[in-house]
Amino acid sequence: MSAYSRLLIAGFTLLGLLGCKEPSHDTAIKKQGFVYCGQDTPTTLNPQLTDGGLTAETLSAQIFDRLLLLDPISHKPLPDLAKSWTISDDGLVYTFKLRDNVPFQHTTWFTPTRPMNADDVVFSFERIIDPDHPFHNISGGRYPWFESLGFADIIESITAKDDHTVQFALKRPDNSFLSNLATSYAVIYSKQYGEQLLKSGRVDLIDSKPIGTGPFYVEQFIPNDLIRLKRNNDYWQGAAPMEQVVFDISARGMGNLAKLLSTECDVLSSPVASQLPVISNNDNYKLLAQTGMNVSFLALNTERSPLNKLEVREAINYAINRKTLLNSVYYGTATEAKSLLPPMSWAYNHDSKALSYNPAKAKQLLDAAGYDYKQVLTMWVPLEPRPYNPSPRKTAELIQANLKAVGVNVALHHQETIGRVGLTDTTKYDMVLAGWIADNGDPDNFLRPLLSCNAKKAGLNVANWCDLSFDNLLEIALRTNKQDQRQAYYQQAQDIIDQQVPVIPLAHGVHFQAHNKSLGGLQMDPFGTRSFSSVYRIE
Template identity: 25%
Template structure:
């Protein structure tokens, strides 16, 4: 009996030692690593090639892509894949690439790879040639020397744009169209699965040059309908939902299982007028529309306080935001007088007309930003009060609809200065012939300021130019700047490390964790 007791005690001791060893030295993954974070995303990529259109926004949001520099706190440029940079002269930049960076396929990132990537981007992205204006790139080991055709003060900030995501250009050449479904990038996460228009699954990059990601796997689901995203969040199907409608914020804040994250954005919701349409080619009509819109109501009532009334295109979160500019105050009586004086008289149906032309239009909207159709309905009512009739047509792809040119006006949400510099929006949206100048606006004075901005390196002077340009845009009333929306994302209480930034690009990073 004594021998049996000793044997039992020895067996128990061995078991306890083994159990203790498993608790301290086990390599078994934690629950945080084994359970993926699932995210509901409102807008979606056409493919995963960062250089193609705006797809770089998504590969960066999904934690896969990185640029040479990034927009940091205070909307200032900071190092990322580039360790440092120097402006040699007005047309020459020397950039030092960070050591020990590997692509997802194990290839080392060096100056030659950066050169090949940027040259590829310039060849396939319609915005890149104008914004970067590169004449030549020379690779020297872990450095690149880049010469621009003209002085380009916004060159380094333009390198933060996701179209400049660094890719393995050799792999892209070898893979052809397959690269669009499986890009070779450098970020803390790499692709596991891509199902077009449905989901993207990424996994931790174990050879990442920086801090290893907290999460092992993240699933991004394309859920364009806001109500469906919210129901999926409440049911636990997803743990993150982006672009929360303003009217749902209070409801979600009452849910103790959820957290609502809100941050000022660098975005503006605005109306783009097609200046080739009869009536809208009259500045008095456009000014009357601006005066008839109650921006305070849009921000406080329609958007439940999640918007800021807009003056010009740039919101106050930016150092050149136009809080002191002279904008349009809500003045429906003044709008009516202006239309009367311009010869636009009400007909028997209450709609204004002149020379046989009625002020009847179809305004485009889209639902992937759920507040936009609601804003449009409010504007529809406000314009009817002054004698302008609006029909609303919700479309799937607002940019493509406007590019076709067959539209009267459209509500459009634009990220105004995602790299922290005003030149981006001025060149692409407002200058004559800009890629996103859908309404065919043209101003010699604004073009002159745009050219001045293109050769001005002094930061304070650039701010002054940007404010002068905004006042011209306001005075010409070719657009109606409505509200600056806040970014609203809802997450499960066990999700950690999500930081909402004005650029909207840097959602998934190494610090995001999930304790569920």
């Protein structure tokens, strides 16, 4: 039976979900905005505090602006709040000229008295890097994405030269610096709002009722239920057509596909592969696809026996049949991963010597390592579908069966979501099924947050792997201006990953998004950070 035939069978089976549907959502929302479904339940609305998920990948672009944006095709930085910038000859000083008269959001709890200026930029980044900043320790004081890059270690100073000029001085050259400022994590907050919260003693509200300059502001946040955004009528690029956007983050009632088909949701992010025929064969819906800068992978805890032995890690790699995963989980919509970097990356190593499927070789390596076949390894598995892995449970079960075939017993531990922060206790797991969506087009954005020594300290490197040779290559690449030399360094770094096997790349997925045909203006990009400021209702 073909993959597409299985897709159709799975898809038509899902239609049975619609036999008992809940009432459609409030007609007022239908007229004035739209409902978005299909991503995780956030614990914070501040993307600086996260390492991905709904807050960073979708909410950030609605609530906040950044100094820079990324061109979805070239991946080059573009102006946003910064209208221009210059770089000193030694690559150590970046000077940004800010736009005039960009207003912050006006809400029932905050009325700005001035537009965005350089002080707000300094406030937003010093919160991250300065332990003595009054807001640094709010909400836990961890900034995992920035910590994984060693961001605080490269900043010498951030200075407001005047209201419309801000200067970043670096301790060493960093060719990824502009790209990092264009990510959804590098958002600009209102310093004036922070000062108001300090006076009122409610500093915690800065992350649950944030103020930015984006096209929408937060009106309501009910954890595990919904997030309601309202239109910022003073948005500097013009008010959005939609008056509100509601994010359905509840797990109650029907599944997300059923919510889409019953019109309870207007947009479904990341439908799983088996749902695609139901959507594409229904004239009421449009299905968008974007080749993503992403990767799914299996992280091996290199600090825990027996995975601290290279032979065992190699054996697990040889035992996994990626082609079966592509056929049974992705239904042919993904490409096999031989590296953490996707093939569209300019630094991708086309000569990768990553290990391929060979169960006989796996068994041979296990025997040579003196593997104890009676032991049971643990694998932590998220249940939430993501663009890089539409069905983590099924992926884990297939890997479990592959490993069982060579004598490796694995117990699966399912969780609704698994954030990489907090997994640094090496006594809790042997393997983690994980993935990554790039925040920008620089190869450093894949390799450093996932496998650097800084990422290990930050709790993002769940392989608990630290290799100084690997880190040195990343550092040299950042300081080299010539792209062909940078490419050579990144390919050497990929060779080290191939040799040491701290992670096993599985697949590069396609990001799908479905929406009701009555919506127009929805767009996608490789980084999943598109604003809803241009979305409108056709009917």
